[in-house]
Amino acid sequence: MTQAKTLSPKQVQFLDRPLLRAPDFEIERSRPYIIKKLLLASQVSMLAGPPNIGKSSVLACIAAHVSLGKSVGGLRTKRTAVLYVAAEDPHGIAERAYGFWQNTNSELAEFHIFESPVNLSDDNEMATFRAETMRFRREVTSEQLLIVYDTLNLCIGEGDENSARDMSRVVSNARALTQQTGAHVMIVHHTGTSDRSRPRGSSAMHGNVDTLLMLERADGDTGGSFVRMIQEKQRSMPKGKPVFFEISPYAVGKDEDGEVITVPIARPIVPTPALLASGSDAYGAPKATDARTTGILRVIEALNSKNRGRVFAPTDIYDHVIGMFEGQKTDTMQKAVRRVLASLANDGTLEVAEGGQYRLRESTPPAAHHQAA
Numbered sequence: 414m415t416q417a418k419t420l421s422p423k424q425v426q427f428l429d430r431p432l433l434r435a436p437d438f439e440i441e442r443s444r445p446y447i448i449k450k451l452l453l454a455s456q457v458s459m460l461a462g463p464p465n466i467g468k469s470s471v472l473a474c475i476a477a478h479v480s481l482g483k484s485v486g487g488l489r490t491k492r493t494a495v496l497y498v499a500a501e502d503p504h505g506i507a508e509r510a511y512g513f514w515q516n517t518n519s520e521l522a523e524f525h526i527f528e529s530p531v532n533l534s535d536d537n538e539m540a541t542f543r544a545e546t547m548r549f550r551r552e553v554t555s556e557q558l559l560i561v562y563d564t565l566n567l568c569i570g571e572g573d574e575n576s577a578r579d580m581s582r583v584v585s586n587a588r589a590l591t592q593q594t595g596a597h598v599m600i601v602h603h604t605g606t607s608d609r610s611r612p613r614g615s616s617a618m619h620g621n622v623d624t625l626l627m628l629e630r631a632d633g634d635t636g637g638s639f640v641r642m643i644q645e646k647q648r649s650m651p652k653g654k655p656v657f658f659e660i661s662p663y664a665v666g667k668d669e670d671g672e673v674i675t676v677p678i679a680r681p682i683v684p685t686p687a688l689l690a691s692g693s694d695a696y697g698a699p700k701a702t703d704a705r706t707t708g709i710l711r712v713i714e715a716l717n718s719k720n721r722g723r724v725f726a727p728t729d730i731y732d733h734v735i736g737m738f739e740g741q742k743t744d745t746m747q748k749a750v751r752r753v754l755a756s757l758a759n760d761g762t763l764e765v766a767e768g769g770q771y772r773l774r775e776s777t778p779p780a781a782h783h784q785a786a
Contacts, residue, residue: 447479447559447597449489450653451644452624454557455591457584459565459619460642461602461612462628467640467660468601469502470679471628472561473509474658478681479559480522481513486656486681493557494523496549496596500530500567508676512663523553533562533600534572534579539586546594558596562587565602565618574614584621610745623648631657631688639688640679651769654755657684689759705737709753710762717773724766727751 424431445454452458462468478485482492499506503526510524532538550558562568565583572579587598600622605613609629612619619625625646631639638660644652659682662675712733717723727750738746754771757763763771 444649445557445595446489446491447493447557448475448485450650451485451488451656452559452597452599453649454597455595456597456623456649457587457591457621458597458599458624458626459602459612459622460599460626460628461604461619462640463604463606463609466628466630467658467677467679468628469506469563470509470660470677471640471642471658472497472563472599472601473506474513474679474681476524476559476561477510477513477522479557480524480555481517481519482521486658487683488653488656491557492521492555493559494550494553494555495525495559495561496546497524497526497561497563498531498568499526499528499563501564503528506563509678511665511676512678521554523555525549525553530567530570531562532568532570532572533565533583533586534569536582536586539590543590543593546590546596550594550596558594560590560594560596560598561601562599563601565600565614568600574618577615577617580615580618581621583618610748619646622646631684639682639684641684641688651767655684657682657688689756705734705749706753706756708737709734709750710757713763713771713773722772724770724772726768726770727754 425434426432446452447454460468460472475485476495476497479490479493480495482490484490497506506526513519514522531542546558546560566574569579569583572583574580583600587600590596591598600618602612602614602618604611604627612625624644627643627645628640629643631641639657640660641655641657643655646652658679660677660679663678665674665676668674709730712730713725715733716725716729727747731747731750734750735746738749741749754763758765758771762774764774766772
């Protein structure tokens, strides 16, 4: 990701280690990626969502696409070898990827499934895994590597996902794996039953990953077949738009009784306006009403009137709209506000600026007319 250039023949030492002199630091402009604007090499990510939403189907889809070097939801990929630690259902992962090998040249696809759990919280086991991963990387034909652990609770041995110490060790071992192998490590996890706005367990886990992706139904809690993957956190780049998937049955043949056999498959889709407008705010909180959207837009107009063309972040308007979310948790309110801003950007009311900020379009009609529309 980054590198330092030494300009002075004398390098200052501290605790027997060389210090990085800030003026000598240079940004590496060519950042190796697995999926551009989503997953970078040598980083750690987490994909979290409620049970039975289709996490494994979406991950099998992503893994198959990168192993073939095919774009995902309009995002460019580099052909990447995949080492999928399928602790939960290895054959299920193979089934969910099955449809992607049909009618394509799959000879170059390095998508390999390890059918046993690996204890991310055990330093010795992870040291062995790192060494074996280096051997695996030399054997496959792809320069890039994606490692998936599915799921966290089956890959921590006797560790406790509610323990900050145990989860800090998980992140530390995952990061050591990225540093030694150059791989991107993704950990699959569940959200809580009562709170779908965050991954389950200690925040020491998801708070320290580079990328946090959340999966939610794109058509509400109706049991529909559309899901969206939201970039909840990006440490090294701006957060991008959600990626939408349709999960549907894929026919693989007939059984001995002549009945059709199907397996689930997730495919990236271009969302319809109805999908963009549907779903829920903050993973289960009621979707923002027109009144909230209008109220937030009025706040933006007021801020803009004081400084025309102002660029603002979501945090700039939280204090102005807290009354619209009476009785809701602060983080739920904040996520709902961000969803409204994203929706206003999608319909052209706002312009997206750098760093996840927004600007009011000069041609935008007043908020009162926005609600009527």
